Amino acid sequence: MCATCGCSGKARLRLVPSGHDHDHAPGHAHHHGGEHDHGDDRTVVLQQKVLARNDELAGRNREWLRERGVVAVNLMSSPGAGKTTLLERTARELAGRLALAVIEGDQETALDADRISSAGCQVVQVNTGVGCHLDAVMVADALHALDPRPGSVVVIENVGNLVCPALFDLGEAARIVLASVTEGADKPAKYPHMFSRADVVLVSKTDLLPYVDFDVRRHAADVRQLSPGARMLQLSAVTGDGMQAWYDWLQLSQPG
Amino acid sequence: MHELAIIEGVLDMVTERLPDATISCVRLEVGELSGVVPDSLLFCFELATEGTSLQGASLEITQTPGHDLKIASVKVA
Numbered sequence: 001m002c003a004t005c006g007c008s009g010k011a012r013l014r015l016v017p018s019g020h021d022h023d024h025a026p027g028h029a030h031h032h033g034g035e036h037d038h039g040d041d042r043t044v045v046l047q048q049k050v051l052a053r054n055d056e057l058a059g060r061n062r063e064w065l066r067e068r069g070v071v072a073v074n075l076m077s078s079p080g081a082g083k084t085t086l087l088e089r090t091a092r093e094l095a096g097r098l099a100l101a102v103i104e105g106d107q108e109t110a111l112d113a114d115r116i117s118s119a120g121c122q123v124v125q126v127n128t129g130v131g132c133h134l135d136a137v138m139v140a141d142a143l144h145a146l147d148p149r150p151g152s153v154v155v156i157e158n159v160g161n162l163v164c165p166a167l168f169d170l171g172e173a174a175r176i177v178l179a180s181v182t183e184g185a186d187k188p189a190k191y192p193h194m195f196s197r198a199d200v201v202l203v204s205k206t207d208l209l210p211y212v213d214f215d216v217r218r219h220a221a222d223v224r225q226l227s228p229g230a231r232m233l234q235l236s237a238v239t240g241d242g243m244q245a246w247y248d249w250l251q252l253s254q255p256g
Numbered sequence: 257m258h259e260l261a262i263i264e265g266v267l268d269m270v271t272e273r274l275p276d277a278t279i280s281c282v283r284l285e286v287g288e289l290s291g292v293v294p295d296s297l298l299f300c301f302e303l304a305t306e307g308t309s310l311q312g313a314s315l316e317i318t319q320t321p322g323h324d325l326k327i328a329s330v331k332v333a
Contacts, residue, residue, distance in 0.1 A: 041280055041331040046273060050265055050284070050325040133258055166260035167291050193291040 019036045044061070054168055057136035062145065069150035069255045072143075074170050076194065077178035078161030078187070084112045085157060086178065086237045091121035093243065098251055099152035103142040105134040105159045122146065133164035136171060137194065143220025153254055162191040174199040174253060178233040181205050181214040188222035200233065200249065209234040259296035262325070263278040263304045270330055271309065281314045281331035294319070 037106050049055070076125055076228060077083050084104075091100055101122040104112045113125035118170050124146045126239060148154050158165040177198040179187055182205055188195040195201065203216070216234075223230055231249065235242030270282060282301075287294055288292045294317045318328065 013292055041333055043329050044274060045278075045329045046269070046327045047329075048269055048271070048273075050262055053265060053269070129263065133261070135261065162290070167258055193289075201308045211293075252325060 008148040014162045018232055020213065023184055039232060047229040049153075051167065054136045057140060058169035058171040061136055061140050062144065062173075064140075065154075065173075068148070070148045070152050070154060070252055071255045072139075072154040072172045073174045073176055074156050074172035075176045075178065076158045076162070076165045077160060077180070078162050078183060081160070081161070081178045081180040081183065081239055083157050083178055084115055086202070086204060086235075086246075087121070088119040088159060089240070089243065090155075090238045090247070091116060092249070094247060095120055097148060098247075098254065101146055101148045101152050101154045102248075103134075103139065103146060103154060104158045105138070105157060107131070107159065116174045121186070122148070130160055132159055132161050133168050134158050134170060135168045139170040142196075142242060151255055153250060162187065166191075166197060167194040176202060176203045178198040178204050179219070181212050183207055183220035184213075185215040185222075188219065188226055192226055195223055195230075198223070198227050198230045200231045201227070202246065203232070204239060205236060205238070207239045258319040260293060260304065261294060261298040263297060263300040266287060266301075266327055267304055267308065267310060269327060274330065274332065275290045277330075278300040278333040279310050279313045279330050282310070282319065282329065283316045283328040285318050285320045285324065285326040285328045287320050288322045289321075292325055 040060040044179065061072070075083055075087075087102055094100060102116045104116060104125045105125060105128060106112055106125070107128050107130070109127070110125045113123045124142045126134060126142050128134065128138065134156065143154070146154065156170055163199075175198050177194055177200070179201060181203060209216070220232055223232060233242060233245050233249070235246055237243065266282065266284065270279060276281065284297070286294055286297070298315055305311050305313060
């Protein structure tokens with residue numbers, strides 16, 4: 001059994017060394033630029049990016065947002081890092097100062113949307129079912145349902161997961177990764193795909209720093225190595241420490 | 257497991273491009289930095305092709321440097 005995912009490993013997968021995509025008999029010359037015969041089977045060269053469709057739809061979302069004068073940001077973290085708590089406090093404290101709207105992504109329930117709505121913020125919940133991430137189609141539907149007004153900032157709270165959401169462009173202007181001190185400082189090293197594309201890294205739950213073993217310097221150094229340009233902020237959405245810098249960043253990201 | 261979404265995308269692209277063909281093999285190029293696990297792709301490929309026109313087709317994966325994730329080619333019987 002395969003150690004990665006538990007599949008039966010019925011050996012229909014063949015890993016081929018980089019540089020040549022398939023074996024063929026000696027002397028069987030062929031080019032690699034188009035369709036050509038290959039014994040009984042015919043090979044059709046596609047050379048298509050697998051995520052091309054998602055990327056194209058994300059581009060459409062970006063265009064839709066730009067035309068509306070709306071900016072979207074993609075907020076990602078592991079489950080329980082405090083994304084919703086951060087947004088609740090943000091919505092309460094920036095009420096009247098920033099037009100904020102939220103798209104909530106979870107596998108099931110509208111619990112988070114209820115919390116955001118109670119904080120007085122416009123929100124749409126997306127349930128992904130078995131899906132482990134939001135994709136550009138889901139966000140397009142959610143944006144139409146949300147109907148954000150010009151000048152607003154839409155925070156897309158992705159499904160709690162440090163792996164899959166890293167791959168899917170949603171049409172956002174910035175990617176924010178929230179890392180709580182209770183998770184440990186090794187997360188950037190363990191989940192480099194997520195952190196390497198982050199524009200902002202928020203270290204959350206800093207009020208718990210005296211009680212947990214979280215090496216702030218190591219965390220910052222690892223983030224710096226993966227994403228040298230990322231803005232790093234520390235905050236606690238419970239005590240309010242460090243929240244002002246986050247608000248300043250959000251307000252600067254507001255459309256013209 | 258985003259590999260399932262990726263395989264579904266692959267199947268959509270292949271069947272859209274070659275709607276009437278009998279596909280015997282799909283060849284992917286998976287970048288080492290693409291964030292995609294080849295073993296999981298196989299697992300999902302078997303699940304996702306069941307009961308479709310691609311049932312029984314094989315999946316070949318070439319690991320490449322970089323981030324790209326591509327459908328290189330397909331074999332048509």
